[in-house]
Amino acid sequence: MAIRGERMSELEQLERARKVDAYRLRFAAELEEEFRRSHRARYRYPRLALFAIGALGFGLAPLFLELLWLPRETIRPLLLPLAMGVVLPAVTLAGLLTATRRAPRLLVESAQSAGIVAFWGGVLLLRYFALRGEMNFPPEMLGVVVVAVSVFGGFDSRRVIPAALAFSALGIFLEVRYATSFAQGGSTILSLSYMGLIAVAGSYTHELLSRIAWATARYAYASARSDPLTGLPTRAEFNRLLPRVLAQAAREQRLVAVALLDVDHFKRINDTQGHLFGDQVLRRIGGVLQQIARRPLDLRARYGGEEFVLVWYDITPLEFEHQVSNLLYMIRETTLENPRLRQEIPLSASIGGIWLVPPPGQEAEPLLQDADQRLYEAKHAGRDCARLQAAEHYRPHEHVVRGEFGRR
Numbered sequence: 432m433a434i435r436g437e438r439m440s441e442l443e444q445l446e447r448a449r450k451v452d453a454y455r456l457r458f459a460a461e462l463e464e465e466f467r468r469s470h471r472a473r474y475r476y477p478r479l480a481l482f483a484i485g486a487l488g489f490g491l492a493p494l495f496l497e498l499l500w501l502p503r504e505t506i507r508p509l510l511l512p513l514a515m516g517v518v519l520p521a522v523t524l525a526g527l528l529t530a531t532r533r534a535p536r537l538l539v540e541s542a543q544s545a546g547i548v549a550f551w552g553g554v555l556l557l558r559y560f561a562l563r564g565e566m567n568f569p570p571e572m573l574g575v576v577v578v579a580v581s582v583f584g585g586f587d588s589r590r591v592i593p594a595a596l597a598f599s600a601l602g603i604f605l606e607v608r609y610a611t612s613f614a615q616g617g618s619t620i621l622s623l624s625y626m627g628l629i630a631v632a633g634s635y636t637h638e639l640l641s642r643i644a645w646a647t648a649r650y651a652y653a654s655a656r657s658d659p660l661t662g663l664p665t666r667a668e669f670n671r672l673l674p675r676v677l678a679q680a681a682r683e684q685r686l687v688a689v690a691l692l693d694v695d696h697f698k699r700i701n702d703t704q705g706h707l708f709g710d711q712v713l714r715r716i717g718g719v720l721q722q723i724a725r726r727p728l729d730l731r732a733r734y735g736g737e738e739f740v741l742v743w744y745d746i747t748p749l750e751f752e753h754q755v756s757n758l759l760y761m762i763r764e765t766t767l768e769n770p771r772l773r774q775e776i777p778l779s780a781s782i783g784g785i786w787l788v789p790p791p792g793q794e795a796e797p798l799l800q801d802a803d804q805r806l807y808e809a810k811h812a813g814r815d816c817a818r819l820q821a822a823e824h825y826r827p828h829e830h831v832v833r834g835e836f837g838r839r
Contacts, residue, residue: 482525492511492515574622581634668732676744716780722761763815781817801822
């Protein structure tokens with residue numbers, strides 16, 4: 432469970448997503464967007480097949496007209512315009528936009544909704560004509576199309592379920608209102624009621640299982656690259672990402688700041704308060720760091736033991752100093768109570784940091800060694816402070832000054 436006032440770690444968010452949020456068919460905003468993107472890609476071809484089958488069914492209307500539907504002359508002029516002029520174009524457009532990868536998402540979703548409404552509406556209208564004795568059209572088609580769209584299309588269940596219920600209700604209304612006998616309409620009503628429930632349950636269950644599977648896969652991936660105690664990335668994950676950040680900074684000529692943070696007197700805390708309490712300290716520090724360096728190219732990780740590492744991308748030295756000063760303050764304001772001893776244990780940290788605009792081919796190890804030297808200086812200056820300066824081999828511009836600061 433996340434400590435009050437802290438952000439949930441990625442692992443905690445994914446744990447909640449698969450155990451709680453999946454059943455509500457709604458993740459946290461960022462995870463929801465990722466899931467929807469993945470879900471759309473996964474169901475692109477099933478949706479294409481669904482719209483293709485719908486288009487084929489109405490596209491063969493001229494053949495069905497003479498062989499199967501056998502309409503009366505009174506409605507014959509309506510059927511071809513309905514099938515070929517309304518339903519077929521709407522379903523075909525939905526399929527074409529689903530097939531393309533460049534169309535705006537809102538346009539694709541609007542076309543898909545219009546195609547489904549046209550498809551369902553066309554089937555309902557054909558059944559209405561059949562109940563009026565104007566043509567042949569099997570009632571089983573109502574159940575087939577509602578289940579096909581609700582289950583096999585992989586559409587958002589929060590929109591599909593109300594639509595499927597409305598479609599089923601309209602179909603039942605037509606049977607009640609226009610069936611010539613209870614024997615004719617009763618079995619169709621019962622069948623359509625069951626098919627509607629199957630569509631609703633199938634849509635919900637299908638999306639629920641998709642969400643759980645997606646969140647579980649994400650959780651497994653995140654577990655492999657996240658520290659289970661703090662929720663921060665592991666050292667291995669940090670070492671994988673840092674060269675990419677440095678390479679991009681070199682291409683764009685952006686200033687990068689690297690800082691190493693060490694929890695003050697952590698060995699003494701472990702020895703006097705116990706290792707479980709020491710774990711709480713690291714967990715709380717990890718929670719504080721979750722709120723720092725949160726831009727897309729910023730990095731933060733547990734580097735080892737009680738040591739953490741942070742990277743800020745495209746930051747000025749003054750902004751770097753402000754970020755570090757704020758971080759020290761946040762840690763200083765964090766206290767933990769040992770329930771066994773009934774006393775509050777103050778926390779503090781020492782930070783060593785450097786900044787530079789990396790040249791092409793800049794390696795990460797020298798920067799970390801440089802930051803570690805600054806951390807050594809901060810600890811020997813009394814702890815609970817930071818030492819920041821330009822990297823040893825970096826020649827800053829005139830506005831970049833070497834700086835150091837301690838407790839404010």
